[in-house]
Amino acid sequence: MSDEPLLSIRDLSVDFHTPDGVLSAVDHVSYDVYPGETVGVVGESGSGKSVAVQTVLGLTPTPPARIRSGEIRLGGRDLLQLSQRQMRRVRGREIAMVFQDPMTSLNPVMTVGRQIDEAVQVHTAVSDDEARARSVELLHTVGVGDAERRCTQYPHELSGGMRQRAMIAMAMANQPRVLIADEPTTALDVTIQAQVLELLETTTAQTQAGTILITHDLGLIAELCDRVIVMYAGTVVESGDVTAIFHTPRHPYTVGLMASLPRLDAAVQRLEPIPGSPPSLLHPPPGCSFHPRCRLGAGRERCRQEAPALRSADTCGHLAACHYSEEIHAEISRVEATTGSRLSQDG
Ligand SMILES: Nc1ncnc2c1ncn2[C@@H]1O[C@H](COP(=O)(O)OP(=O)(O)OP(=O)(O)O)[C@@H](O)[C@H]1O
Ligand SMILES: [Mg+2]
Structure with missing residues (x-):
C-alpha cells in the first residue's frame, strides 16, 4: 500500500x-x-x-x-x-x-x-x-x-x-x-x-x-475490502484492517453488527439483534451515542457523560471509540455463547 x-x-x-x-x-x-x-x-x-x-x-x-x-x-x-x-x-x-x-x-x-x-x-x-x-x-x-x-x-x-x-x-x-x-x-x-x-x-x-x-452486507466486506470504517449515529466508532475488524473487534457496536447481520464468510447462524434503535440525530444522547444500547457499558456513568474519542486499539492503525474497549472480550464471549458462533480469533 x-x-x-x-x-x-x-x-x-x-x-x-x-x-x-x-x-x-x-x-x-x-x-x-x-x-x-x-x-x-x-x-x-x-x-x-x-x-x-x-x-x-x-x-x-x-x-x-x-x-x-x-x-x-x-x-x-x-x-x-x-x-x-x-x-x-x-x-x-x-x-x-x-x-x-x-x-x-x-x-x-x-x-x-x-x-x-x-x-x-x-x-x-x-x-x-x-x-x-x-x-x-x-x-x-x-x-x-x-x-x-x-x-x-x-x-x-x-x-x-x-x-x-x-x-x-x-x-x-x-x-x-x-x-x-x-x-x-x-x-x-x-x-x-x-x-x-x-x-x-x-x-x-x-x-x-x-x-x-x-x-x-458484512460478507461482502469480508470478501472485498482491505479496510473497514464502522459508522454509528454520524460518527466513526471503529476502523481498521478487515482482519482486525472481523477477528479482534474493539467496539461493542461492531460486535453487535456481526452478531445481528448475516455474513457470507461465517458459518453463523443464530443472529442476535442489537437492542433498541439508533438515536435521534436531532436529540442525540449525552456521552457515548451508543450507550443506551450497549451491554458492555451497562449504563456506566462515564459512558453516559463523556463522548469517547477514537483511539488506538491493539494493532497498528486499528482505532475504536469506546471507554471500555479493553473489556471487549467479555462482550465477545457473551455474544458467542448466545449466537453459537465464533467471532473473535484471539480468544
Ligand atoms: N436532505 C436531507 N434533509 C434532512 N436530513 C437528511 C437529508 N439527507 C439525509 N438526512 C439525514 O441524515 C442522516 C444520515 O443519512 P444517510 O443517508 O447518510 O444515512 P445512511 O447511513 O446512508 O443510511 P442508509 O443505510 O439507510 O443508506 C439521516 O438521519 C438522514 O435522515
Ligand atoms: Mg445510504
Whole structure:
C-alpha cells in the first residue's frame, strides 16, 4: 500500500437544518482511501454513510445541509473549497460514483451508448465515432456481450445486472482515481451481485483506483475490502484492517453488527439483534451515542457523560471509540455463547 492517501476526509461534519432543528448527520468523520484499496463503510440505516460520500462528490444539497467543519483532500486540493464548476470537473473524471439503482441515475429516454459516449466526451475531446468506439470497448470490458447493439438500446431494454454494468462502464469511462459505490448491488439478485462486485474489483485493480464500498452486507466486506470504517449515529466508532475488524473487534457496536447481520464468510447462524434503535440525530444522547444500547457499558456513568474519542486499539492503525474497549472480550464471549458462533480469533 502506498504511503500517500488518494483521498483524505478530515474532521468532516455535516448538519441538516430542518424545521424541527439541527440534525448532525456526519460528525467529525475522518478516513482515508489509498491507491488500489477498497474501503468498506458499514453501519445501520441513517448513520451518515451516504451523506459523507455525497459531500465528497459535492452533491449534498446546501441548504438544507451545512458543512460545519472539515477538509476533503484529493491531490493537494481541498474539495470543499472548489466552485461548483471546478467540482463538476472533479466528478466523473477524478471521482466517480456507482449508485444503488441504475434506473434512477440512467436517463430513460437516451440510449445506453449515448450516455456512455457523453461520459467519455465530458472530459475528453474526442469525436462522436471515437467516443462510441470507446463506449463499446468499455461495455465489452464490463462483460456486456453484443456491446454494439446494446449501445443502441434504452435502459429499460437491459436487465438489472446489465444496467448496473453499464453504470460501472460509465463510472470507469475516465479512469477515475476514486470510485464510490453506495450499495451498488442491493437491487440485484445474489449471483448477479457477485459478478458485478467482482467486476468492480478487477476494473479498479487494473487502474489502481481507490474504492469506497458502502454496504450492509458484512460478507461482502469480508470478501472485498482491505479496510473497514464502522459508522454509528454520524460518527466513526471503529476502523481498521478487515482482519482486525472481523477477528479482534474493539467496539461493542461492531460486535453487535456481526452478531445481528448475516455474513457470507461465517458459518453463523443464530443472529442476535442489537437492542433498541439508533438515536435521534436531532436529540442525540449525552456521552457515548451508543450507550443506551450497549451491554458492555451497562449504563456506566462515564459512558453516559463523556463522548469517547477514537483511539488506538491493539494493532497498528486499528482505532475504536469506546471507554471500555479493553473489556471487549467479555462482550465477545457473551455474544458467542448466545449466537453459537465464533467471532473473535484471539480468544
Ligand atoms: N436532505 C436531507 N434533509 C434532512 N436530513 C437528511 C437529508 N439527507 C439525509 N438526512 C439525514 O441524515 C442522516 C444520515 O443519512 P444517510 O443517508 O447518510 O444515512 P445512511 O447511513 O446512508 O443510511 P442508509 O443505510 O439507510 O443508506 C439521516 O438521519 C438522514 O435522515
Ligand atoms: Mg445510504
